Structures are given as C-alpha cells and as structure tokens.
Amino acid sequence: MSDAGAVDWEPDAIVRVLTGLERLLADPTLVPGERWALLTNDTAVTADLVSAKNALNGTGQLRALLAPEHGLHGTAQAGFTEQDATDSATGLPIIDVYAAESSDIANALREMRVDAVIADIQDVGTRYYTYAATVIDVMTASIQAGIPFYVLDRPNPLNGVTREGPGLEPDFASLVGRLDVPIRHGLTLGELAQHAARSAGIQLPSVIRMEGWGRSMTWADTGLPWVMPSPNLPTTDTALVYPGTALFEGTTLSEGRGTTRPFEIVGAPWLTASYAASLNALGLPGVAFREARFVPTFSKHRGEVCVGVQVHVLDPGLFEPVRTGVEMLMLAANLGEGFGWLTPPDIGLGAQHFIDKLWGASSLREAIPGARQVSDVMAPITRGNMGELLY
Structure with a gap:
C-alpha cells in the first residue's frame, strides 16, 4: 500500500480472514452514496495496520467520524470519551456518540447530509462491552433519519460457537447490555446488529461480511493483528x-x-x-x-x-x-x-x-x-x- 489514502488495497497472502473493511476498500461500491459517516476507533485496521478512517478517507466519501466509549484513539478510561474534536490525520469532525440519545444522533446525521452510516469497530464477544450498544444506538438513529446503515464485520475474538451465561431481562437493559443474548454470545458485531434490528422491528442493517472466517476460529487463527479495544483490555x-x-x-x-x-x-x-x-x-x-x-x-x-x-x-x-x-x-x-x-x-x-x-x-x-x-x-x-x- 503506497499511502494511507489509497483504495487499491490487496491483502497479504498470509492473511486468512478478509474483514468487511478490506472488502470495502477493494470495492467501494459495496456502500453507495457520496457522503459517509464512519463509527469507528483505532481497533478498525487493515491487515497491515492502516486505520479504517485513514484508508476510507482516500475514497473522498468520508464526511464525519463517530466515536464510542474511550474515544476515537482509545485514550479515555471506562465511562469516558475524548469528546467532540477534529481528527488531525483526516481533518474530519469527530462526534462523540457514546451514551447519546438516538434522536440527537439522528439530528446530527441529518445536519451532515450523509448518504450512509458505516460501523467498523472491533467487538470483544462479551455482552457488557459497550461497543455493541453504541452500534445499536447509531443504527437506530440512522434508521430514524432515513439513512442506510452498514456494518463492516470483524471476527468474534472468543470464537463464534461457544455461548455462556444468562440472557438479559428487559428491566436491566442499559449501555452494558442492549440485547437479550448470553454474556458470552458467540456472535459477530454484524450479527448482533441484525439481531437487534429484528428484535426492534426496524430495517435490517447491511453487513459487509468477512471472507474466510469460521465460527470455531480463535483470534490467532484469523491471522489478523490485535489492537487493544480499550485501555484495560490490552491482549x-x-x-x-x-x-x-x-x-x-x-x-x-x-x-x-x-x-x-x-x-x-x-x-x-x-x-x-x-x-x-x-x-x-x-x-x-x-x-x-x-x-x-x-x-x-x-x-x-x-x-x-x-x-x-x-x-x-x-x-x-x-x-x-x-x-x-x-x-x-x-x-x-x-x-x-x-x-x-x-x-x-x-x-x-x-x-x-x-x-x-x-x-x-x-x-x-x-x-x-x-x-x-x-x-x-x-x-x-x-x-x-x-x-x-x-x-
């Protein structure tokens, strides 16, 4: 890859799993429209460690970055964010969507006049990790605003087979649990988003699926680099x-x-x-x-x-x-x-x-x-x- 903005990316031959991001970089027509908003953080990288925001900025279609708990760069501790800012690498505005109301997110998306909202972030396979809740909230806001929502899928690092622990009773739903799934749920973020949409009776998000991922894979089996999702989840x-x-x-x-x-x-x-x-x-x-x-x-x-x-x-x-x-x-x-x-x-x-x-x-x-x-x-x-x- 010659620079961070190139879109003629080809995965290294040793990589076994092709993520949704890598598929979109190879074919930007998978997400239509000329104005995109991207929900992401530094966990979303290509196999050669180029961030999604930098790689996708090369398409000329990114208009804003949406950041979850811990912020775009993962510097904030649990329960905090880096707040609204401007990304120095891309010049794009960063909008803090952690714990935000869906109606407020929807209004912000309307004001940006985006054609599509894309989520690319590495989940950790546990119900109470807040990234899934934030994806669900932004997906709900996108549907409210009439804007198509896309998930660039990534592996569940704990495998996609094993489930453990109780489900979620409705009265206990929160940022640390939006869906009635086991604590260790065995789903990818794309599957979680689609399950959330079905449960809510709203339009299903489009998932740019991975290629080469099998449900029994451990993280080591994927051949992908691990980027710490938050300050206290290093490995x-x-x-x-x-x-x-x-x-x-x-x-x-x-x-x-x-x-x-x-x-x-x-x-x-x-x-x-x-x-x-x-x-x-x-x-x-x-x-x-x-x-x-x-x-x-x-x-x-x-x-x-x-x-x-x-x-x-x-x-x-x-x-x-x-x-x-x-x-x-x-x-x-x-x-x-x-x-x-x-x-x-x-x-x-x-x-x-x-x-x-x-x-x-x-x-x-x-x-x-x-x-x-x-x-x-x-x-x-x-x-x-x-x-x-x-x-």
Missing part, C-alpha cells in the same frame, strides 16, 4: 477472561484496573492468601490461579496492597470464563467482611446495583449469599434462537 488473553472477571466491576474487589494485567488479576486489601488455593481446589476446567499481590495506580484500592489471584488460562478450549468468574465471586463473598456490591458509575445506568446490569438480572446478587455450588447461581442458557447467523 487477547485479557479478552478471554473478561466475560467472567468483569463481573468484579460490580463489587468492592479490584478487577485489576490500574495494573498491567487488568481483568487477569483480582483482589482486595482484605482478601486472604487462601483465595488462590481455594480456587485451585475447585478443579475448574482449563484454568489455574496464582496467588498475587498488587497495588493499583488508580480506580478501586488505589495505592493499597491488594491480595488476590492472577487467572492463568491453560486451555482456552476448556476454559469457561463466566462460570469461572461466578465461582470466584462466590468464594470471595465468603472470605471477608469487606465484600460488597457497588452501584453503577454515573453514566446513565440508573440506581440498580452494577452487578445486576452486568449479569442482566438481580438473580446472581440475590443467590450468592446462600449458594453452595455454581449451579445454584447459573441457570442453563435458554437463548437458543438469536437470529440468523451470517457465517
């Missing part, structure tokens, strides 16, 4: 444990924010050193726990020595992140008087316990005090039909 190892350990965001324990291993280490100043041994004694599949001490530089227990564990995934094929996270919660709740549940951060989630928003129901919080085994807490997945699969 694919983090993404694998996130469906379970992110539940600790709803508790008084640190989920590892403010360390170099967020979501892979969990602990608190009052937790005992027996936590790791007790977890290992459970014999959970595909995982082992190492006793760990750490001092968060920000977030919960900043500057305090925390006792806890590092989660080591030994066999990703056997590892069950949601079950593992629940087992960790159940044990932690009985190991010290410092355990408790937190209310949500001030990002429009309401006054319910944050754990209820994450779990999608109050059942986890209500069951843990008297639970003796994980089956007392985790009901079998009942969401068998989640819409038409694209792959």
Whole structure:
C-alpha cells in the first residue's frame, strides 16, 4: 500500500480472514452514496495496520467520524470519551456518540447530509462491552433519519460457537447490555446488529461480511493483528477472561484496573492468601490461579496492597470464563467482611446495583449469599434462537 489514502488495497497472502473493511476498500461500491459517516476507533485496521478512517478517507466519501466509549484513539478510561474534536490525520469532525440519545444522533446525521452510516469497530464477544450498544444506538438513529446503515464485520475474538451465561431481562437493559443474548454470545458485531434490528422491528442493517472466517476460529487463527479495544483490555488473553472477571466491576474487589494485567488479576486489601488455593481446589476446567499481590495506580484500592489471584488460562478450549468468574465471586463473598456490591458509575445506568446490569438480572446478587455450588447461581442458557447467523 503506497499511502494511507489509497483504495487499491490487496491483502497479504498470509492473511486468512478478509474483514468487511478490506472488502470495502477493494470495492467501494459495496456502500453507495457520496457522503459517509464512519463509527469507528483505532481497533478498525487493515491487515497491515492502516486505520479504517485513514484508508476510507482516500475514497473522498468520508464526511464525519463517530466515536464510542474511550474515544476515537482509545485514550479515555471506562465511562469516558475524548469528546467532540477534529481528527488531525483526516481533518474530519469527530462526534462523540457514546451514551447519546438516538434522536440527537439522528439530528446530527441529518445536519451532515450523509448518504450512509458505516460501523467498523472491533467487538470483544462479551455482552457488557459497550461497543455493541453504541452500534445499536447509531443504527437506530440512522434508521430514524432515513439513512442506510452498514456494518463492516470483524471476527468474534472468543470464537463464534461457544455461548455462556444468562440472557438479559428487559428491566436491566442499559449501555452494558442492549440485547437479550448470553454474556458470552458467540456472535459477530454484524450479527448482533441484525439481531437487534429484528428484535426492534426496524430495517435490517447491511453487513459487509468477512471472507474466510469460521465460527470455531480463535483470534490467532484469523491471522489478523490485535489492537487493544480499550485501555484495560490490552491482549487477547485479557479478552478471554473478561466475560467472567468483569463481573468484579460490580463489587468492592479490584478487577485489576490500574495494573498491567487488568481483568487477569483480582483482589482486595482484605482478601486472604487462601483465595488462590481455594480456587485451585475447585478443579475448574482449563484454568489455574496464582496467588498475587498488587497495588493499583488508580480506580478501586488505589495505592493499597491488594491480595488476590492472577487467572492463568491453560486451555482456552476448556476454559469457561463466566462460570469461572461466578465461582470466584462466590468464594470471595465468603472470605471477608469487606465484600460488597457497588452501584453503577454515573453514566446513565440508573440506581440498580452494577452487578445486576452486568449479569442482566438481580438473580446472581440475590443467590450468592446462600449458594453452595455454581449451579445454584447459573441457570442453563435458554437463548437458543438469536437470529440468523451470517457465517
């Protein structure tokens, strides 16, 4: 590729998966119109690490960039954005759409007089990651404004087969859960968007599908580069444990924010050193726990020595992140008087316990005090039909 604006891109021969972005670069007629708005961030790259905004700007059709939580460049922490600005590389306006009302987004799109809205962003395969909610909100706004909506699809990094955890009860819908799908849902972002449209009875978005992706693929199988989706999700190892350990965001324990291993280490100043041994004694599949001490530089227990564990995934094929996270919660709740549940951060989630928003129901919080085994807490997945699969 000679420069960031070229559109005569050809994928490297070793790449096994061709993303929706790469297909659009090869054939810009896949999205009609002369004025496009792009919902994106720095996770949307070609196989040779050119950003979607820079690559698509070469078509001359981009008119604006829409940014999700963490901002276009991913510098903001959880619950924050980089706010409206101008992109220095393209000169395009950046519109912050995180937690925005669909009607406000629709009005902004009308004012820009765009012919199409495109979403290209890397999801992480977990219901409570907010990128899917933002895509759904922007899709809804686009339909309200009478503007076609397109998703440039990307792989689910956790694979497209395995589903784990409960669905979402309607009263608990929020930015950390828009759809009634399992916590680990096994869908691509394009499939999530189409499922959301079917559920809402609105026009289906057009999905520019991948080529070469199989549902059983791990991220390593795709041959694609990993770009950290947010400041606290640096690696694919983090993404694998996130469906379970992110539940600790709803508790008084640190989920590892403010360390170099967020979501892979969990602990608190009052937790005992027996936590790791007790977890290992459970014999959970595909995982082992190492006793760990750490001092968060920000977030919960900043500057305090925390006792806890590092989660080591030994066999990703056997590892069950949601079950593992629940087992960790159940044990932690009985190991010290410092355990408790937190209310949500001030990002429009309401006054319910944050754990209820994450779990999608109050059942986890209500069951843990008297639970003796994980089956007392985790009901079998009942969401068998989640819409038409694209792959």
